[in-house]
Amino acid sequence: MPLHFYKQIETPIKAISFDLDDTLYVNDEVIRQAERAQFDVLSQYLPSVQEAGITPWLSLKWQVLNENPSLKHDVTEWRRAVIAHGLKAHTQDKELTNRLVDEAFSAFYQARSNFSIEPSVFAVLKQLSSRYPLVAITNGNVDIHRLGLTPYFVSYYRAGENGLRMKPYPDMLKAACRELDIKESELLHIGDNLLTDIKGAQNTGSPHLWFNPEHVELTGKASLPTGEYSDLEELLQLL
Template sequence: MIRCYIKPEEISAISFDLDDTLYDNSPIIEKAEAELAHFLHHKYPRTSQFEREDWFALKRKLQKERPELCHDTGLARVSVLTLGLRQLGYSVKEAEAGGLEGLQCFLQYRSDFTLSQPVLELLHGLKQKYRLVGITNGNVDASRIGLGSLFDFVLSPGNGVRMKPAPDMFNVALDRLNIPAVQLLHVGDSHSSDVVGARLAGCQSLWLNPAFGRSKVEQAKAYLPHIEIDNIKQLKLLI
């Protein structure tokens, strides 16, 4: 199913959200969280006293106190782990080391996969005609999952750069691509982040609905995408 809501204009580049757009992110995150918990229980045994909700509560507390953490997933995870370890009685030195080690453990498994061959072939075909970049709110290592030679660059939030739907990463991408906003087509599964973000930045939007590997269809609100598709393979029509 392909729906066109706003007449598309000529494009010269395509930006992609990554998580749940080019792959199903849920099982990947579940595995990374499980491996992190295993690491913590082994090296910092007192963490077995914490349930997952305890860590989430610390995250909510810190994000309320330090709003910048809402836009920096890596710093947020280190901060949460460090605070949790301190509350469990570990020294400042131990807690700070554990926070950094925990982040590295999570990131190792968070990017421990490769994109499917059909998706890689699709991107390779698109690259023959358009410049490709990544604009993601996540922190996957694009080079490890097979995007290193396909994307010109991948942007993630942090260090003062806000998450989508804020225009920050779109503006950086447009500057680096040296193109007007209307010539960038952004592809993503999240209406609130990808569609709204692209539209607010003046870019064109292509909404993958439902998300990669899902069946639940979402309803658009406020901002319509230029185009809506229900399978990433339908991007072949742009080749």
């Protein structure tokens, strides 16, 4: 489906905010590779980690969050806590644990941003940024500098920094509006996730476009976004 609007945008758009993961690039395989890089570092130091396999580490995430709900809004601290918690089954050496948390997270973080964005994405962002200030807003922790995205965005907001909560909380979108000195209704938010991006924009009072590459059909007017698109180049219709 080409860019399609379900609801009229009442206020002229003055800026656009973009989600990153799974909106500008496919993220699932990137995270799997980063998880493997983290596991490989731990396995090099502790044979018992290799013997137990990677699966126990993948299931620790929600256990750690249940024990420490405050970690929810900062995926970096959340991951570091998961690594520290998982190491308890393999070593009681606190100095080694602290060092491995740093090294394993570093391996994850490096691999997490070790991919290339399609040239067509840069081309669209370049054209959009010639008319609108663009803002990057993410619940994740990808390194936008390594990805080459910084030339297109006037600012970047990551959940967990300066106490900003994850979408669907409105914190990051509202912070972007304050920085740009615009009303929430003048910011168009674009993202793939109905819960975090679309609900987050609704909580902020901002119009929003849902990236729907799988052409999922929505039922019920209450759940409809402002609009949707299935290919990034369709956003050039906003020019």
